[in-house]
Amino acid sequence: YQTLRLILGDQLNASHTWYKEKDDSTLYVIAELKQETDYVRHHIQKVCAFFSAMANFANALSQAEHHVLYLTLDYTQGYADLPALLNSLCGQYGICHFEFQRPDEYRLYEQLHTLKLPSAITIHEYDSEHFLLPYSELMEQFPQGKHILMEHFYRRMRKRFDILMSDSKPVGGKWNFDKQNRNKLKPDDIAEIPAPLIFSNPIRDIRDRLERHQVKTIGTTTDDLLWPVTRGQAIEQLAWFCRYGLPRFGQFQDAMTGKSDHQWSLYHSRLSFALNSKILHPMQVIQAALDAWHDSDGEIDIAQVEGFIRQILGWREYIRGVYWGNMPYYQLQNELGANRPLPEFFWTGETKMACMKAAINQSLNYAYAHHIQRLMVTGNFCLLTGIDPNEVDRWYLGIYIDAIEWVEMPNVRGMTQFADGGIVATKPYAASGNYINKMSDYCAGCHYNVKLKTEDNACPLNSLYWHFLHTHEKRLTRNPRVGMIYRSWDQLTDEQQQKVLNRARYCLDNLDEL
Numbered sequence: 001y002q003t004l005r006l007i008l009g010d011q012l013n014a015s016h017t018w019y020k021e022k023d024d025s026t027l028y029v030i031a032e033l034k035q036e037t038d039y040v041r042h043h044i045q046k047v048c049a050f051f052s053a054m055a056n057f058a059n060a061l062s063q064a065e066h067h068v069l070y071l072t073l074d075y076t077q078g079y080a081d082l083p084a085l086l087n088s089l090c091g092q093y094g095i096c097h098f099e100f101q102r103p104d105e106y107r108l109y110e111q112l113h114t115l116k117l118p119s120a121i122t123i124h125e126y127d128s129e130h131f132l133l134p135y136s137e138l139m140e141q142f143p144q145g146k147h148i149l150m151e152h153f154y155r156r157m158r159k160r161f162d163i164l165m166s167d168s169k170p171v172g173g174k175w176n177f178d179k180q181n182r183n184k185l186k187p188d189d190i191a192e193i194p195a196p197l198i199f200s201n202p203i204r205d206i207r208d209r210l211e212r213h214q215v216k217t218i219g220t221t222t223d224d225l226l227w228p229v230t231r232g233q234a235i236e237q238l239a240w241f242c243r244y245g246l247p248r249f250g251q252f253q254d255a256m257t258g259k260s261d262h263q264w265s266l267y268h269s270r271l272s273f274a275l276n277s278k279i280l281h282p283m284q285v286i287q288a289a290l291d292a293w294h295d296s297d298g299e300i301d302i303a304q305v306e307g308f309i310r311q312i313l314g315w316r317e318y319i320r321g322v323y324w325g326n327m328p329y330y331q332l333q334n335e336l337g338a339n340r341p342l343p344e345f346f347w348t349g350e351t352k353m354a355c356m357k358a359a360i361n362q363s364l365n366y367a368y369a370h371h372i373q374r375l376m377v378t379g380n381f382c383l384l385t386g387i388d389p390n391e392v393d394r395w396y397l398g399i400y401i402d403a404i405e406w407v408e409m410p411n412v413r414g415m416t417q418f419a420d421g422g423i424v425a426t427k428p429y430a431a432s433g434n435y436i437n438k439m440s441d442y443c444a445g446c447h448y449n450v451k452l453k454t455e456d457n458a459c460p461l462n463s464l465y466w467h468f469l470h471t472h473e474k475r476l477t478r479n480p481r482v483g484m485i486y487r488s489w490d491q492l493t494d495e496q497q498q499k500v501l502n503r504a505r506y507c508l509d510n511l512d513e514l
């Protein structure tokens, strides 16, 4: 072979120009690596999903008569890291050219950009041909330290890609139907939640391998992995979503329930793994949603399809821009000086707070929680209790099937923890128990009472919420979007305020007991 081409685990893009031509002098390598299983403690389903998807991709390439080397942990464990492995392969196969696709994570980007191979070997980087916004524009569109309004970015993307546009105006007369997307699930709605499409991918061999190499994981799994790990499965999942999820996606996007067997999936697409591993292209997903909308004869309304497209054309591309515009400095941000350790129950689900218990147990069982659980349940809890953002990042980066740093970090450190001081969010997403009660049915069955603030059985979120606002008053009163909230705090007497703060301090001193 003359050329060695590296395919990373999240670069399973079968439509890449690399594969347009068959070339007998090119060897592709896909490798299971200890450095990837161990940089954080991952959910068992996440590691299995990546390894299984990588192996399937290697098979598909081989069937298309490309030359592919799939290396399992059994083979690669002898190498200290990826550069060591690549050096060895280059020597072994007499390689003259090494080629790779630009990694989306800073960690791997650094590693490949500082890669040392024997000087006779040329190194060439390609684009991954996945994202809609070219990499070359990221620094200009997302200057370091600057807040870019997602809504403006999203409108530019709508125009640029001509999505949901008619004569330069947004279809439906509005750019954003978010206000129509805040419904709670009523009992009749709950009965109608569709059973999610799940797959049964055998992962026994992978699990044995992980055990053999002492890879430490979190969460549970069975012998069958339910996530889509081939292109065919991902396309099936997309079709399922367009049929059963999309018609009510926007409407119940922020809703949560503990009363359905399908409470973990609701109307969400669960396409994030297929997208982030690049099995699916974002435009393919957007186009499928648009087609379903056009073909539905009015059954799917604009609010649903716009809400979904905004997540992919807007949020996903925006978050990537924030990451690259601000790394590596972003990972050091801790604007609110948060420094508490993550409570133990994040790893066990053993807490008396019904909302937290549901979100954490579901995450441990499925490696998945939907957006509002991540943002307003676990994320809000960490924000209010001032958990060290490094610990929060590590938990999110490990537990979710779709967690890759470029998308995890701005969502966690930025959107939920406000640790970036407002690069992503203009204000902290802080909420009391009232929000959870408005958007879910968790509170009815909770050990704590959501209507109380100061009593022993008062919902901890209520006092923690005021404690948070009180602690950061100086910074937050300057913010016009938060300032007015302080007026209801100011209406309490000193004694009432003290009682709330005392309850909050008790909760903070006893986080593991909550």
Ligand code: FAD
Pocket: 267, 268, 269, 270, 271, 272, 273, 275, 276, 311, 312, 315, 316, 317, 319, 369, 370, 371, 372, 374, 375, 379, 396, 397, 400, 402, 403, 404, 407, 408, 409, 411, 412, 415, 416
């Ligand atoms: P759907 O609700 O069906 O949405 C469709 C798609 O839109 C998703 O698959 C995703 O690709 C995209 N999307 C939606 N919201 C966002 C967002 N805020 N940022 C980027 N893409 C978005 N997403 C990840 O892919 N990986 C992560 O590690 C991750 N960590 C998160 C951590 C926190 C604290 C929060 C608040 C959000 C995080 N998200 C992350 C964003 C979002 O919650 C998930 O993309 C979504 O829940 C995945 O489930 P789904 O495919 O069913 O999404």
